[in-house]
Amino acid sequence: xxxxxxxxxxxxxxxxxxxxxxxxxxxxxxxxxxxxxxxxxxxxxxxxxxxxxxxxxxxxxxxxxxxxxxxxxxxxxxxxxxxxxxxxxxxxxxxxxxxxxxxxxxxxxxxxxxxxxxxxxxxxxxxxxxxxxxxxxxxxxxxxxxxxxxxxxxxxxxxxxxxxxxxxxxxxxxxxxxxxxxxxxxxxxxxxxxxxxxxxxxxxxxxxxxxxxxxxxxxxxxxxxxxxxxxxxxxx
Amino acid sequence: xxxxxxxxxxxxxxxxxxxxxxxxxxxxxxxxxxxxxxxxxxxxxxxxxxxxxxxxxxxxxxxxxxxxxxxxxxxxxxxxxxxxxxxxxxxxxxxxxxxxxxxxxxxxxxxxxxxxxxxxxxxxxxxxxxxxxxxxxxxxxxxxxxxxxxxxxxxxxxxxxxxxxxxxxxxxxxxxxxxxxxxxxxxxxxxxxxxxxxxxxxxxxxxxxxxxxxxxxxxxxxxxxxxxxxxxxxxx
DNA sequence: CGCTGAGTTGACAAGATTCAAGGGCCGTGG
DNA sequence: CCACGGCCCTTGAATCTTGTCAACTCAGCG
Numbered sequence: 001x002x003x004x005x006x007x008x009x010x011x012x013x014x015x016x017x018x019x020x021x022x023x024x025x026x027x028x029x030x031x032x033x034x035x036x037x038x039x040x041x042x043x044x045x046x047x048x049x050x051x052x053x054x055x056x057x058x059x060x061x062x063x064x065x066x067x068x069x070x071x072x073x074x075x076x077x078x079x080x081x082x083x084x085x086x087x088x089x090x091x092x093x094x095x096x097x098x099x100x101x102x103x104x105x106x107x108x109x110x111x112x113x114x115x116x117x118x119x120x121x122x123x124x125x126x127x128x129x130x131x132x133x134x135x136x137x138x139x140x141x142x143x144x145x146x147x148x149x150x151x152x153x154x155x156x157x158x159x160x161x162x163x164x165x166x167x168x169x170x171x172x173x174x175x176x177x178x179x180x181x182x183x184x185x186x187x188x189x190x191x192x193x194x195x196x197x198x199x200x201x202x203x204x205x206x207x208x209x210x211x212x213x214x215x216x217x218x219x220x221x222x223x224x225x226x227x228x229x230x231x232x233x234x235x236x
Numbered sequence: 237x238x239x240x241x242x243x244x245x246x247x248x249x250x251x252x253x254x255x256x257x258x259x260x261x262x263x264x265x266x267x268x269x270x271x272x273x274x275x276x277x278x279x280x281x282x283x284x285x286x287x288x289x290x291x292x293x294x295x296x297x298x299x300x301x302x303x304x305x306x307x308x309x310x311x312x313x314x315x316x317x318x319x320x321x322x323x324x325x326x327x328x329x330x331x332x333x334x335x336x337x338x339x340x341x342x343x344x345x346x347x348x349x350x351x352x353x354x355x356x357x358x359x360x361x362x363x364x365x366x367x368x369x370x371x372x373x374x375x376x377x378x379x380x381x382x383x384x385x386x387x388x389x390x391x392x393x394x395x396x397x398x399x400x401x402x403x404x405x406x407x408x409x410x411x412x413x414x415x416x417x418x419x420x421x422x423x424x425x426x427x428x429x430x431x432x433x434x435x436x437x438x439x440x441x442x443x444x445x446x447x448x449x450x451x452x453x454x455x456x457x458x459x460x461x462x463x464x465x466x467x468x469x470x471x472x
Numbered sequence: 473c474g475c476t477g478a479g480t481t482g483a484c485a486a487g488a489t490t491c492a493a494g495g496g497c498c499g500t501g502g
Numbered sequence: 503c504c505a506c507g508g509c510c511c512t513t514g515a516a517t518c519t520t521g522t523c524a525a526c527t528c529a530g531c532g
Contacts, residue, residue, distance in 0.1 A: 082389070099375045134370025139335040152388040153318070153431045156520070187479065195389045197521060202480055218479080218529095392488070423511065433489060438512055454497090454511085 004177040008184050011067035011114060012089030016174040019064035019092045019116065021136045045114040052093065052107035052115065059097030060120040065089050068113035069184050073192075074105045083193035085148060086110075086167070086185060090174040092140055110184040152195040158229040159194040160204040164214065168223055183219045240413040244420050247303035247350060248325030252410040255300035255328045255352065257372045281350040288329065288343035288351065295333030296356040301325050304349030305420050309428075310341045319429035321384060322346075322403070322421060326410035328376055346420040388431040394465040395430040396440040400450065404459055419455045 005011075014020045043066060046052060052063055052070060065087055072084040072093070084105055087093060097103045121133055150162050164181070172178035183190075191198045205221075208214045215222040241247075250256045279302060282288065288299055288306060301323055308320040308329070320341055323329060333339045357369060386398050400417070408414035419426075427434045444450045444462075451458040 084385075134374065138331075138370065138373050149385040149388055152385055198478090199480080199522085200520060203520095206480070434510090435490085435512080436488060439488095442512070 005175065006182070007088060007171045007176045008069060008111060008182040009067070010089075010176075012065070012174050012176075017064050017066075017090045017092075018140050019062065019118065022062070022118065022121070022133055023064075023116075025133050025136070043114055044117060045112060046109050048109055048111050050109050052109065052113070053103050054106050055103050057103050059094055059101055059103045061094055062118040062121070063093040063107075064116040064118070065091050065093070066114040066116060069110045070107050070113060071110055071185060071189060072105045072107050081192055082195075083185075083189050086189075086193065088167070088170055088174060088176075091170075095137065095140060098137075110189075151193055154229070156194070156196050156200045157204050157207070159196065160190075160201060160208070161226060161229050163190065163194060164221065164223060164226060165228055179223050181221045181223070183221055241411065242418070243324060243407050243412045244305060244347060244418040245303070246325075246412075248301070248410050248412075253300050253302075253326045253328075254376050255298065255354065258298070258354065258357070258369055259300075259352075261369050261372070279350055280353060281348060282345050284345055284347050286345050286349075288345065288349070289339050290342050291339050293339050295330055295337055295339045297330055298354040298357070299329040299343075300352040300354070301327050301329070302350040302352060305346045306343050306349060307346055307421060307425060308341045308343050317428055318431075319421075319425050322429065324403070324406055324410060324412075327406075331373065331376060334373075346425075387429055390465070392430070392432050392436045393440050393443070395432065396426075396437060396444070397462060397465050399426065399430060400457065400459060401462060401464055404462075415459050417457045417459070419457055 014023070017023075053059070055074070067089050069089075070087040070091075070093065072087070073081050074084055075081050087107075093107055094103075121137075150166070151159055153159070154162075167181055167183075168178040171181070187198045187201050191201045194201065205214070205216045208226075209216040212224055213226050214224055250259070253259075289295070291310070303325050305325075306323040306327075306329065308323070309317050310320055311317050323343075329343055330339075357373075386402070387395055389395070390398075403417055403419075404414040407417070423434045423437050427437045430437065441450070441452045441457075445452040448460055449462050450460055
């Protein structure tokens with residue numbers, strides 16, 4: 001009766017969303033068991049390539065992705081784009097910029113994206129609720145902080161593996177199928193996340209395909225026998 | 237009359253410390269203009285190689301480095317050590333682990349380190365102070381989160397450059413001399429931060445030395461004409 | 473039906489790692 | 503005081519990995 005939903009098509013349930021604790025605290029949703037209580041401002045959506053927010057814009061709101069995927073990108077001085085992270089339904093965006101109050105990267109939709117938008121949180125009052133929200137923020141933020149540099153360490157093979165495993169695990173944590181991935185982003189965008197080249201990503205995926213570690217077919221990747229590579233350089 | 241203090245020897249003033257806002261909020265220090273009011277628990281110190289905290293230990297306290305430097309290291313499964321970050325006086329440690337309540341890396345002193353230790357913060361009460369503290373935490377954490385993957389991106393040359401510039405900038409922000417660096421860590425530890433090899437770090441430093449970009453003499457490095465190599469993109 | 477853009481593949485060049493050897497510094501012990 | 507060994511850093515040469523450039527396939531679309 002419960003078919004695992006598709007990462008790139010189906011919306012995430014509130015109970016799997018990082019924002020749900022805050023939503024409940026702020027009284028935006030009442031219903032806990034997965035059903036959406038329509039929020040003030042409603043469930044919004046943007047089209048492929050559109051920006052959830054842009055670098056330089058004031059950062060006051062929080063966003064929770066409900067369906068589709070987002071890439072966060074920084075444009076370096078020389079016009080190269082570097083992908084900071086990909087986000088799936090259940091992820092919260094906007095928190096990273098709280099320290100400066102200004103977004104430092106663009107958040108671009110890879111395909112159609114539905115999301116919830118939270119009005120600015122007021123942490124300034126004396127309510128118990130305010131403190132509880134702050135604590136939750138510190139937690140969410142701390143979790144996110146401890147991640148990302150895995151993707152730019154080690155060999156190209158290890159990076160691609162880490163990328164796939166990370167995506168798979170996160171999908172599973174949100175109630176999606178972690179074996180059957182869709183990858184709505186281009187090879188170039190993957191390469192920009194992993195700090196390597198498009199040809200290298202392609203070669204690694206094909207190599208892993210030949211070795212039956214994954215099954216690659218365009219943007220569709222099935223994880224078969226994917227061992228997290230410790231740190232490999234030379235093979236005898 | 238004001239001689240800029242030495243990064244690896246002199247203590248940082250409270251006014252340059254990230255923790256000072258919190259110290260003031262919690263009433264631990266009263267004096268704002270750089271003088272230390274002895275804190276409850278006092279100014280502690282550890283010897284070279286000793287741990288400020290270790291992976292797996294419960295994370296409740298905050299630490300502010302007053303003098304000396306700290307490396308944070310993760311031991312990977314295969315026994316390799318990977319350096320997560322270096323910290324200078326004025327930096328706050330311990331916050332990264334707030335989400336899990338358990339430290340995920342070791343914090344090791346590179347030389348003698350003096351530090352302040354803050355007892356567990358209680359964010360649970362309803363006071364205005366509590367909310368203010370939480371806001372400060374979110375800010376400090378957010379700033380720290382936006383950094384680290386610069387060091388593992390791009391060519392080896394770019395990484396070494398980024399490493400030196402980052403250290404220099406942070407030193408300056410704390411009131412130290414940003415041109416004359418001491419580097420109490422070994423080449424191996426630098427290499428482990430930059431995800432490269434000790435020989436590569438050595439070669440890059442010597443190359444930059446020959447080009448008069450820096451002046452290298454063992455652990456002493458003077459920045460002369462260090463251009464940030466393409467794709468700077470420092471996130472504010 | 474040919475254009476276009478994304479993905480793949482091959483050949484070669486550039487860059488990084490590996491292996492090996494040597495130099496300098498420092499503490500220990502003769 | 504000097505000799506010695508250990509450790510860290512540097513340097514060179516061979517090798518491997520990744521980047522670069524170019525060609526080709528394939529699917530979508532006019």
